[in-house]
Amino acid sequence: MEKGKILIVDDDQNICKLMNLYLKKVGYETSICHDGSTAMDLIQKIKVDLVLLDLMIPVINGWEVCKLIKLEQNIPVIMVSAKDMVKDKLTGFDAGADDYIVKPFDPEELVARVKVRLKSRSPEERDIMERIITIHNLVIDMNQYQVSIDGQLVDFKPKEIQLLCFLAKNKNIVFTREQLLEKIWDYMYAGDTRTVDVHIKCLREKLKNASGGWEIKTVWGVGYKLEVKSDV
Structure with a gap:
């Protein structure tokens, strides 16, 4: 039984064949391409449920392809790369x-991770992704992956938007760094809470000129919250 459509993007044909073999064995439908430009064309033409994406691909590299995908659609992307440095992962x-x-x-581990990413979202997660959240002059549109303040779009990276959305959805609730790692980054960042601090710093920098009865607050010794002083 078909479980979903996986797009494999890698210029190594042997890797493509290996992933294709194991994914089809458990019921996934696959499409394969070998460069970033073709990948973007396919995503526009066919329904894709998840992308397995190499970084060092021709025409458009994997980092740029991922950014383009996230700008246009909310498709899960799993990067598959020989680059194993922490900075590459970040x-x-x-x-x-x-x-x-x-x-x-391990091909079986890859299949397991694909399964995790394609699990149906819980009602709460679907609500977060589908809602347009408005807090005073702040509007977070998760359907378009856009954030605007006073009607002006502000440039955010995808994870920054997800973090801001989660805090806005749960306004005035304090979350520890570990809780935010689990909610936004899943298990991949387990044990390294610095990435939360970095993303909070980026959010504050981009929101520094905003004013409207809300702000990202540090609760010392605990974590962070989006404090809303009064409802609209």
Whole structure:
């Protein structure tokens, strides 16, 4: 039984064949391409449920492809790369990747991670992704992955938008760094809470000229919250 459509993007044909074999074995439908430009064309033409994306691909590299995907659609992206440095993984996540697998990989682990990403969202998660959240002059449109303040769009990276959306959805509730890691980054950042601080700093920098009865507050010794002083 078909479980979903997976787009495999890698210039190594042997890797493509390996992923294709294991994914089809458990019921996934697949499409394969070998460069970033073709990948973007396919995403526009066919329904894709998840992308397995190499970084070092021709024409448009994997980082840029991931950014383009996240700007246009909310499709899960798992980066699959031989680049195993922490900085490479961080760059991948900043580009919007939902997961990162290092080559060489265990095909069964890859399939397991695909399954996790394609699990149906809970009602709460669907609500977060579909709602347009308005707090005074702040509007977070998760359907378009856009944030505006006083009607002006502000440029945010995908993970920054997800973090801001989660805090806005749960306004005035304090979350620890560990809780935010679990909610926004899942298990990939387990044990490294610095990325939360970095993303909060970026949010504050981009929101520094905004005023409207809300702000991201640090609760010392605990974590962060989006404090809303009064409802609209």
